[in-house]
Amino acid sequence: MSKFKKEGGKKLPAISTASLPDIIFMLLFFFMVTTVMREVELKVTVKAPDASEIQKLEDKSLVSPIYIGKPTKALQKKWGDEDRIQLNDAFAEVSEIRGYVEEKITGIAEYKRKKHIVSLKVDADAKMGIVTDVKQELRQANALKINYSTRKGFNADKN
């Protein structure tokens, strides 16, 4: 009889799982490459306002974020519920912004420094007073490119 004929009565062979690790590794590498670890722990609540004329910020290494909003619930006892500025991991005063921006700029390769952008991540319910102070300080620090961080989806007709 045929050399290849199977002996009858055997069960179906199990599907090989040998390539499963490869598939998982592929996914793993994808996520490893795309992961950006959260760089700071937010101490203020920021719910960005919505807008439609938005542009994407391409290179995160060129962006220095400034957070403005009310302290989170847990921190409100100590810090009150006035709008506050957060730089890096701590609350800050307006006067500290200049040092922060300078420090960020020196961390960027020299030929890219012109592309440095300050991203203002401000809560929708914040008042313009503090934002204006920050903007005036940024002008003094010569960090003139700014980006008002917003969410997508504003439509004036529906407001």
Place this chain on the structure above:
Amino acid sequence: MATRETPEISAGSMADIAFLLLIFFLVTTTMDVDSGIMRKLPPPIDKPDDVKVKQRNIYTVLINSADMILVNGEVGSIKTLRSDVKDFLRPHFPDNPKFPETEAIELDINGKKFPYHKSKGVVSMQNDRGTSYKIYIHVQNELAGAVRELRDELAKEYYGMPFKELLEADEEAAKQIQKAVPMAISEAEPADFGGNK
């Protein structure tokens, strides 16, 4: 007696290890792309310069601390702001005293010169310290939208594509459009005219 081969190390747990790592990265990944409205701040000045701009060339947008909008001295609405600003900034030629003056410039489109009348209009925006950030962004959004739509119109007329595509395709050409329709939005030095903070 037959020599026994060394047994293979089982790779069965490899998948589990990879899964573990995968789940870790899945959890820590933040996919959100930062986006927002781009603006350029004016450079610092020691004393405000006395550039006289004719009244007809200025379109004032004021926002008070109650988030109400005053457009050229009348109560305005965010709904009509975009089309109003577009009407204002669209060049009107021949001269119409109701609209801003125009300035004759030349556009260099694909090597050919085209005469163009650029509007001298400037939108001046001022807000109170008590204005909420949300309204401020909405107004900024509408102003930016008006300029973007005007640029789109012009880019479509001369190049047959919207401004954003043109910017990617041909930066020099996009500069011509930017020259014809500048981002004429100026923010006045902050003031306090809304009363309670």
